[in-house]
Amino acid sequence: MIDLGAIRSNVESLADHAGSAQVMAVVKADAYGHGLLPSARAALAGGATWLGTAQVSEALALRAAGIGPEQARILTWLYAPGAPLRALVEADVDVSVASPWAIEEAAAAARAAGRPARVHLKVDTGLGRNGILPDQLPAALDAALRAEAEGVLRVVGVWSHFAFADEPDHPTVRRQAEVFDEAVRTSEAAGARFEVRHLANSAATLTNPRVHYDLVRPGLAVYGLSPVPQLGSPDRYGLTPAMTLEAELATVKHVPEGQGVSYAHAYTTPGSTILGVVPLGYADGIPRHASGALPERPGGPVLVGGPIDEAGGIDGTGRVLHVAGRVCMDQFVLDLGPYAAEQAGDVVTLFGPGAGLARGGAPTAEDWAQAAGTISYEITTRLGARVPRVYVGGPSDGPTAEPAPGAPGTSGGTGSRGHAGPAAPHDHRDHDQEWLS
Numbered sequence: 001m002i003d004l005g006a007i008r009s010n011v012e013s014l015a016d017h018a019g020s021a022q023v024m025a026v027v028k029a030d031a032y033g034h035g036l037l038p039s040a041r042a043a044l045a046g047g048a049t050w051l052g053t054a055q056v057s058e059a060l061a062l063r064a065a066g067i068g069p070e071q072a073r074i075l076t077w078l079y080a081p082g083a084p085l086r087a088l089v090e091a092d093v094d095v096s097v098a099s100p101w102a103i104e105e106a107a108a109a110a111r112a113a114g115r116p117a118r119v120h121l122k123v124d125t126g127l128g129r130n131g132i133l134p135d136q137l138p139a140a141l142d143a144a145l146r147a148e149a150e151g152v153l154r155v156v157g158v159w160s161h162f163a164f165a166d167e168p169d170h171p172t173v174r175r176q177a178e179v180f181d182e183a184v185r186t187s188e189a190a191g192a193r194f195e196v197r198h199l200a201n202s203a204a205t206l207t208n209p210r211v212h213y214d215l216v217r218p219g220l221a222v223y224g225l226s227p228v229p230q231l232g233s234p235d236r237y238g239l240t241p242a243m244t245l246e247a248e249l250a251t252v253k254h255v256p257e258g259q260g261v262s263y264a265h266a267y268t269t270p271g272s273t274i275l276g277v278v279p280l281g282y283a284d285g286i287p288r289h290a291s292g293a294l295p296e297r298p299g300g301p302v303l304v305g306g307p308i309d310e311a312g313g314i315d316g317t318g319r320v321l322h323v324a325g326r327v328c329m330d331q332f333v334l335d336l337g338p339y340a341a342e343q344a345g346d347v348v349t350l351f352g353p354g355a356g357l358a359r360g361g362a363p364t365a366e367d368w369a370q371a372a373g374t375i376s377y378e379i380t381t382r383l384g385a386r387v388p389r390v391y392v393g394g395p396s397d398g399p400t401a402e403p404a405p406g407a408p409g410t411s412g413g414t415g416s417r418g419h420a421g422p423a424a425p426h427d428h429r430d431h432d433q434e435w436l437s
Helices: 002-017 030-034 037-044 056-064 084-092 099-115 134-150 171-189 202-208 365-372 374-379 426-436
Strands: 020-026 050-053 073-076 093-097 115-122 153-159 195-200 245-248 251-255 273-278 303-306 318-320 332-335 345-350 387-391 400-402
Touching: 002 020, 002 202, 002 387, 020 037, 037 050, 037 056, 050 056, 050 318, 056 073, 056 084, 056 099, 084 093, 084 099, 084 115, 093 099, 093 153, 099 115, 099 134, 099 153, 115 134, 115 195, 134 153, 134 318, 153 171, 195 318, 202 374, 345 365, 365 374
Parallel strands: 020 050, 050 073, 073 093, 093 115, 115 153, 153 195
Antiparallel strands: 245 345, 251 273, 273 332, 303 318, 303 345, 387 400
16 A cells, blocks of 8 residues: 555655755656656655656656656656667656766757757766766766757756765765765856756755755655664654555464474474465565574564554554565465464555554564665565555545556456555546546
8 A cells, every 4th residue: 555645745844854955756666666656746746846767768657647847857867878868858858967978869869859958967976886987077067068058958957876875974975975066166167057966865865954955866765764764763754654565364274383384494383373374475575585484583574463553553453473484476474373363364464654663563664674684675666566556645535556567456467465455446546547647
């Protein structure tokens, strides 16, 4: 289930953190698994004035869905030579240029389109990834500004990306900001007149006002997850997780003591008990690294027997269990305990807007990240096409089911299985269509 109201509220909170800077909501990777178009519209409703995508196809999909330049500027930044830059220019999408060949191809695309391309110079200030190195910036500026004088480019932005923004006191954070400032001075001395300078991602938006400049680029925080979990949970920053992942138990059965569970019997029942099969697996994005071998290695946490309460806690009937044994391609198993009352069809919650295990609350995406040895970004982003997204919090009442292509319930589906929220009545779907399209 995706709470669009939470996304809207999160962007409002991020705008407060950003001060005078504009907000670019980063919606790459299908909006971190939340759904590109619904999330983009919710972010704009919350006050974002820019949208950011990694891939060209994502940017073009936003424009094709009717999100025009009068609603939001869009920046896209990751492509190889030969990418369809002309289509971006014609769609009035801003393009990042991170190398001399990109400047040349953006200019060529603009000539073909018959209109100037809006470009942002990407400077590598220390991440060591994409971008123009500072000693190569003068030559890149010369090429870009010559194309601007020709009328084929408009150099509207300059930007970079942090290596350690989630560690605000790391010395590279200050150093990268200094290198960025110098790149801006060099560019302006050469004649560049930028509309926006931008450096801050989610972590820097929340923790480092000095680098907000004209525009901030939150990604993870838009969806209510903390980019600095070691410093504070989402509620500390005014954020609410937008995604709740639920599934219905497929099988519930009694087994004896000593029963091996799942592949390689990494878990063996310590006594007579009841097992429950959850029909979600690594094909759906459940990390195999969150497999469990109690007691030495608990698996991913799952709330059983009760909903998440308003404070993110567990009501009196709920309990948190952990994956028992290996996560399989399509399923994993829970040891429900010898006195479990659960039946097939009962709903369990893998994560949502809980307070988190450390505070005695319901499990969160961060708890799953800890169980799998990864980051919460990966937990939501990796959820696959077989997991339908059910949207709530849009303009009309009631949830709106929007399965991804090939998901259960669509022509490519394979039948009933785990889902990202309780399926909505089918006749609710049309009410939110304009919001979701």
